[in-house]
Amino acid sequence: MMQTGSLLCLWTVPFAVVNSLYHLTARFPSPQRGRSHAFNLVTVLFFVGLAFAGAGAAWGESQAMMMARLLLPILYYWYAYAHAGPTLHLFHPSEFAYDKPLIRAEQKLFGNPSLWLARNRPKALHEFMQFFYWSYFFFIPALCVGLYLQGDFQRFEAMALAVCLAYAMSYLTYPWTPLWGPRWALVDEGLLPDDEKVLPGYFFANFMNRIIWSDTAHKGGAMPSAHSAICIIFMIWCVRVWGPAGAVAGGFIGTFMFISTVYARYHYVIDVIVGTTIGIATVYLADLMILG
Numbered sequence: 604m605m606q607t608g609s610l611l612c613l614w615t616v617p618f619a620v621v622n623s624l625y626h627l628t629a630r631f632p633s634p635q636r637g638r639s640h641a642f643n644l645v646t647v648l649f650f651v652g653l654a655f656a657g658a659g660a661a662w663g664e665s666q667a668m669m670m671a672r673l674l675l676p677i678l679y680y681w682y683a684y685a686h687a688g689p690t691l692h693l694f695h696p697s698e699f700a701y702d703k704p705l706i707r708a709e710q711k712l713f714g715n716p717s718l719w720l721a722r723n724r725p726k727a728l729h730e731f732m733q734f735f736y737w738s739y740f741f742f743i744p745a746l747c748v749g750l751y752l753q754g755d756f757q758r759f760e761a762m763a764l765a766v767c768l769a770y771a772m773s774y775l776t777y778p779w780t781p782l783w784g785p786r787w788a789l790v791d792e793g794l795l796p797d798d799e800k801v802l803p804g805y806f807f808a809n810f811m812n813r814i815i816w817s818d819t820a821h822k823g824g825a826m827p828s829a830h831s832a833i834c835i836i837f838m839i840w841c842v843r844v845w846g847p848a849g850a851v852a853g854g855f856i857g858t859f860m861f862i863s864t865v866y867a868r869y870h871y872v873i874d875v876i877v878g879t880t881i882g883i884a885t886v887y888l889a890d891l892m893i894l895g
Contacts, residue, residue: 605654606663607756608672610892611764612654615676618683618771619643622690625778629693639689646679669756673763677743680770684821684829687774691781691823700781700823702788705871713872717785718794720866721802730804732866733811735859739830742837749844757893762840765882765889769832772881777824784825785868786815802867815869828870831878832885834860839886 623643626636633639653672657663692699709715721729743766750759782788789795801812814820834857841853861879864870870878 607669608760609654611676611760612650612672615650615679616647619646621775625690625693631692633689635689673759676767677763680767687777688821690778691821693778695781700783702783709871717865717868717871718789726804729802730808732863733804733808736863736867737807737811738856739860742833746840761889761893764893765836765885768885769882773827773829773832776827780826781823782826783822785871825870826874827881828874828878830864831875832882835879835882836886
């Protein structure tokens with residue numbers, strides 16, 4: 604029988620392998636491809652070693668080892684967002700994006716809410732929405748703490764695997780669907796004045812603006828919305844961990860996170876739908892692999 608968290612560690616291997624294959628088959632090779640190959644090799648060696656470390660020994664199933672195998676893959680995928688950056692333009696020219704057809708589809712299907720939702724709104728509303736977008740950073744830690752306190756490490760692994768698979772699927776999709784996202788594309792298409800692209804606010808709005816308008820956020824990685832994938836996982840697992848109270852709290856926070864994603868022009872509604880679909884699919888797959 605595999606140790607708790609071992610399967611989660613091993614699922615970092617396919618991501619690393621495919622990431623290197625992307626670099627090997629790139630139409631427009633990245634200057635960072637050597638670093639990516641080295642990082643992927645280290646990743647594979649480390650997580651395979653961690654998966655089998657202490658097999659058959661009592662220390663291999665100690666709580667410290669279990670937590671290392673459960674938490675380190677999540678931390679790896681948080682870092683892998685930066686690692687996904689060099690893959691964004693491997694298969695398409697650096698200035699190519701699918702925003703134009705997506706804006707047309709968005710207009711036809713939903714009336715393009717990413718354009719008008721935040722226009723002429725007060726700073727207080729910007730701050731309110733940016734707070735819920737910022738709350739994303741606490742989704743996974745909250746679930747980890749809840750499952751740890753319940754001592755339910757098998758379900759901890761199922762939740763963590765759903766999260767890691769959602770990140771992996773999102774990052775590996777980016778190179779095939781380069782999308783700037785509304786905050787850039789609406790201005791480029793002349794639909795939004797340049798002086799309206801940054802939403803002014805207070806603490807949370809300013810915090811998010813510093814992140815989103817720095818090199819931290821990738822220009823070209825808007826489809827699918829990884830935030831939305833993680834948000835639906837959070838909502839599902841809130842119910843599983845905390846029952847009816849979790850359904851109310853998770854539903855409230857998650858609903859406004861979805862709205863804020865479009866309101867603040869980080870994603871189109873279509874990005875959110877695709878991301879949410881990925882999140883639901885990964886919960887199902889993780890349950891199948893871990894919980895049976």
